[in-house]
Amino acid sequence: MQEAIAKADTLIEAMGWIRRFRGKTTVIKLGGSVLDDENALMHILLDVIFMETVGMKPVVVHGGGKAINRALAESNVEPKFIHGRRYTDDATLEVVRRVLAGEVNQFLTDEIERLGGRAMNLSVHSTNVLFGEQLHLDSGEDLGHVGQVTEVDRSVIEGLLYTDQVPVIPSFCEGKDGRCYNVNADTAAMAVAQALGAEKLVFLSDVNGVRMDKDDPDTIIHSLSETEARALIDSGHIASGMIPKVEACLETLGRGVGKVHIVDGRLRHSLLLEIYTSEGVGTEIYK
Template sequence: MSASSDPNMLAKAEVLIEALPYFQRYAGRTFVVKYGGHAMGDPEAARDFAEDIVLLKAVGINPVVVHGGGPQIGEMLKKLGVESTFVDGLRVTDKATADVAEMVLSGAINKQLVGWLTGAGGKAIGISGKDGGLVRAKKVERTTRDPDSNIEKAVDLGFVGAPEHVDTTIIDTAVASGMIPVIAPIGADAQGNTYNINADTMAGAIAAALGAARLFLLTDVAGVLDKQGQLLTDLTPADMAKLKDDGTISGGMIPKLETCVSAVEAGCEAAVVLDGRVAHAMLLEFFTARGAGTLVRA
């Protein structure tokens, strides 16, 4: 059988042709990818992810990876005998916990990701938000309402931060040198204090500052589902407000979508929530007409 009549070869050629306009449209643009969850602990999924990122770089797109690591921090704290408490899903972070978070995120996980990307043929550089003044952090303020008195009280989360300012110089320098930046969600405030930052929030702030063409949030779910369990593929902030009001969107999906909205309203062209457990989900979402996740745009 000749290559021209082999169905598998023809299918591959058709996929490349379908992807061509996307390659052309986004050459030289930036994609920010938040990576974590199930896929990070699965060697095969990690290999797929690394190959996807290196492919994006090879076709002229500039990927920037921001990674999480909550479960790994939890495991290390347990090994060290440090107990954790949570408020609204955020880990209360004292100085000892902040030191462990930095060690795990900026050390073990960050360099493991760099290794995966290098193994897939890329040139990656691991940094944190502290490097080059990339992310200046501010302390996160939270309140909680006492169920008995109904009085709202301030909660001190310790060294839990949020991005206050993003200086993309170190990212721009790395990208111009042909590198793939891999960023740990750690930042410092104006006094040099270290803060642990939610990885979704960090990725959204960086995507906005870079004017990224896409922000990808890889999660453990297919995306936003309607009440019949069907994937909602295209949403605006107004759509999401309605879905939140009627209870379609709830729980952990709310902060992810709030991150998407903040990013697109601050300069990122579009954000996508998609299932990081699906092999090559990011490529399917971006380089095919059918897509694979929930796209959010202003």
């Protein structure tokens, strides 16, 4: 009986958050090691289905790094990176188009359906919603067929949300000239969140959030204002790879997104725990 009462208490705690975010859009960036962890991925997709069921409007934007690397190895194409971004030549582009915009995108859509939700894959193989142009680095180095999103077709995404379906979007865009481009999944998710004026943008990561000590998970900071985040960058507490992620979060907040979250996607039901509990399990960054 006590266990049943505890479950009821959890539902009551969640009710306030459910009412607050009902009808609001949340963009979820899915990628990295989470996509390769079958158990973690299943729980994330169940969380997405729950969110839609209680009236939130989740949108999934995904990468596919490890699946792409495996496919490149099978095709004997050597991966090359410049400043952390994948150099995309003609052969690599074909693999990325097939694996990221095709196989991974369809797999995630099918899994949501299999688990009881409703989803629609939106890619260059079906209905494309991301449009962009070639990315040019300040250094002048060429990344090949790597792009940045300049336009998002809101009407298609919002039409699916209105009919209670989960849009599933790969980080792959099309130019006005019909050329396709490989896009960084973080920046693709940011573009979608900004275009939709999302209430939340959630980065599912392989770390539990922003930490005072980057090597100690117990030093996680659950809530950060923009001012506090900039101070932690200046003091060196936010360092190395977390700096560009936090700076991207701050840029997104300045463009109409309500809050940005960094959450460990490997933690079971981390999405629900972050959104529907008072303390959360990751880091929430707000304006």
